[in-house]
Amino acid sequence: MLQRSAGILMPLSSLPSPYGIGTMGRAAYDFADFLHAAGQRYWQLLPLGPTSCGDSPYQSFSSFAGNPYFIDLDALIDDRLLTRGEVERCDWGADPRCVDYGKLYENRFALLQKAAERGFKRDRCEVERFTAENAHWLTNYALFMALKRHFGMKPWSEWPDEDIRCRRSPAALEKYRRLLKADIELFTYIQFLFFRQWTALKTYVNALGIRIIGDLPIYVSPDSADVWAEPEMFLLDERNVPIAVSGVPPDYFSADGQLWGNPLYDYEKMSQTGFGWWIRRVDGARRLYDVIRIDHFRGFESYWVVPYGETTARNGRWVKGPGMALVGVLTSWFHGTDFIAEDLGEPSDGVRALLRASGLPGMKVLEFAFSPDGKSPYLPHNYDENCVCYTGTHDNAPLALWRTEAAFEEIAFAEQYLGLNAQEGFNYGMIRGGMSSVARLFIAQMQDYLELGAQHRMNVPGVAHGNWKWRMLPGEANDALASRIYELSRIYGRI
DSSP: OOOSEEEEEOOGGGSOOTTSSOOSSHHHHHHHHHHHHTTOOEEEOOOOSOBOTTOOTTSBSOSSOOOGGGSOHHHHHHTTSSOHHHHHTSOOOSOTTBOOHHHHHHHHHHHHHHHHHHHTTTTHHHHHHHHHHTHHHHHHHHHHHHHHHHTTTOOGGGOSOHIIIIIOOHHHHHHHHHHTHHHHHHHHHHHHHHHHHHHHHHHHHHHTTOEEEEEEOSSOOSSSHHHHHOGGGBOBOTTSOBSEEEEEOSOSSOTTOEEEEEEOBOHHHHHHTTTHHHHHHHHHHHHHOSEEEETTGGGGTEEEEEETTOSSSTTOEEEEOOTHHHHHHHHHHTTTOEEEEOOOSSOOHHHHHHHHHHTOOEEEEGGGSOOTTSOOTTSGGGOOSSEEEESOOTTSOOHHHHHHHSOHHHHHHHHHHHTOOTTTOHHHHHHHHHHTSSOSEEEEEHHHHTTOOTTOOSOOTTOOSSOSOBOOOTTSSOHHHHHHHHHHHHHTTOO
């Protein structure tokens, strides 16, 4: 059970670094020190998996693998796998506030290939041990990525060889393992480097008394090793084309709903195997995180089904989900693991009942609280203790931007409800409102503490491109800010 405490939502990609994107390097350790000085007990991250088209961490090539972009290059220089000249000759982009994913894609893998050429043989014993410990996912993932390279990075559904695309025949698997041996070793070594750096960073963070919250996306990407390796777990036709796909109906974020496009699960097949696929997946997340936030938790109660080929999510329908048959397996199998249920979205009696039955803390978002009728369940006086209060999630505008975009009546009600004053400022008045609530855990986006608004939003739901780019600048997470956050946390009993 979560204790009364506070944390900060800060994606790893948003940390400062000279190499185009945040990594598991010095800035990550410095941010952990900042959290400790600020009295924060939790660091919430976005998913850490390798990203695909659109750069979304919620559309990953694997549920288990780590993002190669997060491997710290300075550490590879120190380990004599790269030279400083090789790293500094690369163009990582001119704007330190913004990730340039195009330049990362052009340069990162070429450097990691050099590192693998120098390190694979040297580290062979450790790599073989790592491979054996992770064989249940790594073998498929490394072959999947090697095959994507071989077929011009096309989605696996477009690979021309049906023997490896649809049938995965033993002969085809053996053929490509021999043919693509070098690339399989490359992607294996990249994961070895990722997890070696992640283990060191997480050990450091935990030693400071800080726990890491990570997201478990409810769905997996259609172009992933997960779907390619186990298509029988998904609702696909005989050619492995989705019968229907995921999304959410029209809502606060989008008049057309959100067409996510992920393949849906064959929950009947999964239940016949005791939900072993989900157990393996959560076990993988548990290796990365101390607390697991289950994204789109309401999808376990009922989920939005959109016929394959639709261009929006409007023409979908609700279908009953597995409910406690699955949630109960996960909470009992991983007894002692903390979960947070992301229960946002269209409310229903069924979702509320599932949340109560699970015993998991749900989420409250302050930006949703201030409808002028005063009836929002997100108003702090409506909370019970077993919840997590957020100023906003990665899908919300930072507070300073929300203040300019929300209806005048909402902002006026927020100012009245929270007793905001010019001396503390709008952002810190909202933060005080969340800090002082009975919610067991309070989390704010780092942008909110920095009072950043326009151009600093992490994601706009329903928009496929241009997201996930925001970065913090060096020096912004400083001692003065840590002291201010510490004092707020202390006043409201969250240290």
